[in-house]
Amino acid sequence: MAEQAAGPVGSEGSTGSEGSERRFGEYVVVRRHGYVAELVLDRPKAMNAVSTEMARSLGAACEALAADPAARVTVLTSSNDRAFCVGADLKERNSFSDAELVRQRPVARAAYTGVLELPMPTVAAVHGYALGGGFELALACDLIVADASAVVGLPEVSVGVIPGGGGTQLLPRRVGAARAAELVFTARRVEAAEALRLGLVDELAEEARTAALELAGRIAANSPVGLRAAKRALRLGHGMDLRAGLEVEDAAWRSVAFSGDRAEGVAAFNEKRKPAWPGE
Secondary structure, eight states, rough: OSSSSSSSSSOTTOOOOOOOEEEETEEEEEEEEEEEEEEEEEGGEEEEEEETHHHHHHHHHHHHTTTTTTOOEEEEEOOOSSEEEEEEEEEHHHHHHHHHHHHHHHHHHHHHHHHHHHHSEEEEESSSSEEEHHHHHHHHOOOOOOEEEEEEEEEEGGGGGGOOSSSSHHHHHHHHHHHHHHHHHHHHEEHHHHHHHTTSSSSEEEHHHHHHHHHHHHTTTTTHHHHHHHHHHHHHTTTTOHHHHHHHHHHHHHHTTTTTHHHHHHHHHHHSOOOOOOOO
């Protein structure tokens, strides 16, 4: 389904209207909170199960956000009271022929990759169930904030498939190979307290969305040029040997060293004031 509202998520030099909203298809919404973009999974009747239509809309929303220089941080949230996202829409999948499943695969991959490749820092706010592809969407974010209702896991092998939205690659990067293998092979669900202990989430809060938006606000106070470069260095350098990783870091440093943000940041520090980031 085509996106239903015209106009950019935000324009250069603008924070976007506070609380402004742009809908992508029927099931994905982007709301603006100043420099923070809230990417909302909005299929509550299906507990945000990712259908083909929802995946296509999520990919389109991420494409728009990636092109928006005014979005300094993105927070991924849910409109459902019981679930962040329960993963793939298995009812829809059950109706597919083999050929239809093959054709649907690039659409699904684009949704998960869209979140993973957002150039700004990303925070997932996990309330309730985040299972299968739902947890993979959270794993695609840089940070995961959860509340006591959170239940996470990758149960795909229990229905005859494997995590296919990045889980086999992203989970080991969070918790190590052996722990990831145990979680994937057993298909077990992990409740909030254990999830924090294992490193499956980064913070437990009284209310995940509120805490995630507050965290995003603190992040967004920093240089947008610096934030994107730091994310690029962190992501690209991970898994490389140290020398190669340091080259990635050096390239990222060079991309910001002569920026307007760097000049403003140094000036603001010396003048004991808050910086007014030019974002370039």
